[in-house]
Amino acid sequence: MQDLEELLSIDRNSIWHPYSAMSSDLPVYHVESAHGVRLKLSSGQELIDGMSSWWSVIHGYNHPQMNQALEQQLKSMGHVMFGGLTHTPAIELTKKLLSITPEPLNAVFYSDSGSVAVDVAMKMAIQYCHAKGEPKRKRFISLRSGYHGDTFGAMSVCDPDTGMHSLFAGVLPEQIFVEQPRCRFGEQCTDKDIAPLKNTLAEYGNQCAALIMEPIVQGAGGMWFYSADYLKQARQLCNEHDVLLILDEIATGFGRTGKLFACEHAQVVPDIMCVGKALTGGYISLAVTLATKEIHTIIDNGEPGVFMHGPTFMANPLACTAALTSISLLLESDWQGNINRIQQSLEKGLAPCRNMEQVNDVRVLGGIGVVELKQQVDMKRIVPQFVDAGVWIRPFGKLIYIMPPYVMTSDDLDSLTRAMRVIISKI
Numbered sequence: 001m002q003d004l005e006e007l008l009s010i011d012r013n014s015i016w017h018p019y020s021a022m023s024s025d026l027p028v029y030h031v032e033s034a035h036g037v038r039l040k041l042s043s044g045q046e047l048i049d050g051m052s053s054w055w056s057v058i059h060g061y062n063h064p065q066m067n068q069a070l071e072q073q074l075k076s077m078g079h080v081m082f083g084g085l086t087h088t089p090a091i092e093l094t095k096k097l098l099s100i101t102p103e104p105l106n107a108v109f110y111s112d113s114g115s116v117a118v119d120v121a122m123k124m125a126i127q128y129c130h131a132k133g134e135p136k137r138k139r140f141i142s143l144r145s146g147y148h149g150d151t152f153g154a155m156s157v158c159d160p161d162t163g164m165h166s167l168f169a170g171v172l173p174e175q176i177f178v179e180q181p182r183c184r185f186g187e188q189c190t191d192k193d194i195a196p197l198k199n200t201l202a203e204y205g206n207q208c209a210a211l212i213m214e215p216i217v218q219g220a221g222g223m224w225f226y227s228a229d230y231l232k233q234a235r236q237l238c239n240e241h242d243v244l245l246i247l248d249e250i251a252t253g254f255g256r257t258g259k260l261f262a263c264e265h266a267q268v269v270p271d272i273m274c275v276g277k278a279l280t281g282g283y284i285s286l287a288v289t290l291a292t293k294e295i296h297t298i299i300d301n302g303e304p305g306v307f308m309h310g311p312t313f314m315a316n317p318l319a320c321t322a323a324l325t326s327i328s329l330l331l332e333s334d335w336q337g338n339i340n341r342i343q344q345s346l347e348k349g350l351a352p353c354r355n356m357e358q359v360n361d362v363r364v365l366g367g368i369g370v371v372e373l374k375q376q377v378d379m380k381r382i383v384p385q386f387v388d389a390g391v392w393i394r395p396f397g398k399l400i401y402i403m404p405p406y407v408m409t410s411d412d413l414d415s416l417t418r419a420m421r422v423i424i425s426k427i
Ligand SMILES: *Cc1c(COP(=O)(O)O)cnc(C)c1O
Pocket: 113, 114, 115, 116, 118, 147, 148, 149, 150, 214, 219, 220, 248, 249, 250, 251, 276, 277
C-alpha cells in the first residue's frame, strides 16, 4: 500500500473530479470506508454525511441487506448483455417500478446514468413525434435554473448561463428557455407566474416535442422549490399544445420531497419520466426512463420501427438487484416518518440562519435544507471548516445545502445543522 501522500499526489496530478480543474488547490479528502451515515477519512476523522453522496445513499452506507443481496447476485452473474437476453433482476425491478410510478407509465428503458436517461427521454419524444407524422417537432422547452445532466442532449436543456452554453455554441442543440417560476412551494401560481410558460408554448409549441422540467425541486441548478400549482398548470398547457411532458425525477424520486415522486405533490402525471440517483440506494449507477403505452406503441409502429438506443451495460443485473433491494427497503421502512422528522429538524436547526446578515433565504422541503447566501461561498475556506466540525457538506455557488440519508438520527441531524449555523455565522 502506497502512503497517503503519494496516492493524493497521483490524484492531484492525474484525475479530474466533477466540475474541477486538475491543477486546483481545493482539498480532496481520501475516504477509507463508509458505514451508516458516516464517512471515515484516512486521516482518521469521521464525518456525518449531509449529502447522501448527491441524493443517492438514502439508506446509509454499507447496508447489510444491500450488501447481502449484491453478494448473492454476484454468485449467479455480475453482468450479461441485454440484447436478445433477459434476466430476473431486470424483470422484477420493472414490475416494482411500474407498481410505484404513476399509472400510465408502463414501459421502461434502462441506462447507466441520469444524463443518459434524459437523453433517452428526449430521443423518445422526437421519435414519437416523427412516428406521428410531425417530424418538425424536434425542440424542447425547459426552465431556467434547471439541471438535467452533462451529456450534450441533457446539457442543452440545462440553464444556458450556468451550463456555459456559449462555449458549446454550434454543437449544442438550441432549446427554448422559460424563466424560472418565482411562486414558491405552498403558494398559488398566479396568471402572472404562468404567463412566461403560456406565451412560450403559444409561440413555439408547434416546433416542440416536449417540455422538460424537474418537478417541484430544481436541484443542482439552484436548489429552488416552486409551486405545485405551477406544475399542474404546465401539464394542462402541454395538453393544449400537444407537447409531451418529461418530468426529470432523478433528484426528487424515491421519497426525498415527502412524496414517493415529486409529481404527486401536484397530482400530475408525465408522459415520460426519468429516475436515477437514489434508485440503487447509492450503490451503483443505474437510471430509468419510463414512458406511456401510447409513446412506445407509436414509436414501435413508426420509422425505423425500433427505439434508437442500447447501452452496453443496459439493465446490469447487479445494478437491477441493488435497485430492487433499495426500493424494497424504502417501502418497508417508515420513510414518510423519517422525511417528516428530517424536515422538522432542518426547519428548527436552520431557522436561526434567517436572521444572519450574510443569508438571503432559508428553505426546507422534505429531506432537503438550503441556506442561500448573499455572496458566493469560498470553497477553499468553508469545506475544511465543515470537515473540522465533523460533517460532510459540499456547497456550490451561494448555496449551502444538505439532503441527509433518511436513516439519520435526530442527534446527527442536530450536529449537521449546528455546524451549518456556526460556520455560516462566521462567514
Ligand atoms: C443528477 C441529475 C441528473 C444527471 O444524473 P447523472 O447520473 O449525474 O448523469 C439529471 N437530472 C437531475 C435532476 C439530476 O439531479
